[in-house]
Amino acid sequence: MxxxxxxxxxxxxxxxxxxxxxxxxxxxxxxxxxxxxxVAADGPEQKKLMLQRTLDAPHVKFVAFSLGEAVPLSxxxxxxxxxxxxxxxxxxxxxxxxxxxxxxxxxxxASWMRTVDRx
Numbered sequence: 001m002x003x004x005x006x007x008x009x010x011x012x013x014x015x016x017x018x019x020x021x022x023x024x025x026x027x028x029x030x031x032x033x034x035x036x037x038x039v040a041a042d043g044p045e046q047k048k049l050m051l052q053r054t055l056d057a058p059h060v061k062f063v064a065f066s067l068g069e070a071v072p073l074s075x076x077x078x079x080x081x082x083x084x085x086x087x088x089x090x091x092x093x094x095x096x097x098x099x100x101x102x103x104x105x106x107x108x109x110a111s112w113m114r115t116v117d118r119x
Contacts, residue, residue, distance in 0.1 A: 011108065015053055047119050051075075054116050063109055066090035077117045084110035 009029060012018045017035035021028055031039070038049050054060060055073045064071050067080045067090050080086045088106035091097065097105070 007104075014059055015050075015057055017053075051116055051119050054112055060109060060112070063087050063090050075117060075119075077113055081113045082110055082117060 009018070009020070012029070012035075013020055016032055017038060018029040019032055021030055034049070034053060038046055038053075041049055060073070061071050064073050064078075064081060067078070067086060069078050069081060073081070084103075084106045087109050088102055091102055091106060094102075
């Protein structure tokens, strides 16, 4: 599904696992240094790296700051970081985000935060 592929690619870019490149042949994604480290790590080390990378992602830090949470984030996470409605309110001021996009992005961040909180 092209649309779902776009969202997964954007999420991987947001976590800085991959970066998008354009060339004469078209658009492609390449693994970042962090992405390569994550692939090479074992299960527990992968979890630790993903936890760090997710909490350090610029958009996650923006949401935390907008919600008045201390940055850098640590676990256990504040309840506001697990609440997609509060996150959606925090990103409402961002330009060029329609209501559906804002809702999807807030749901994604809340889902990431719930996953991080369980790790």
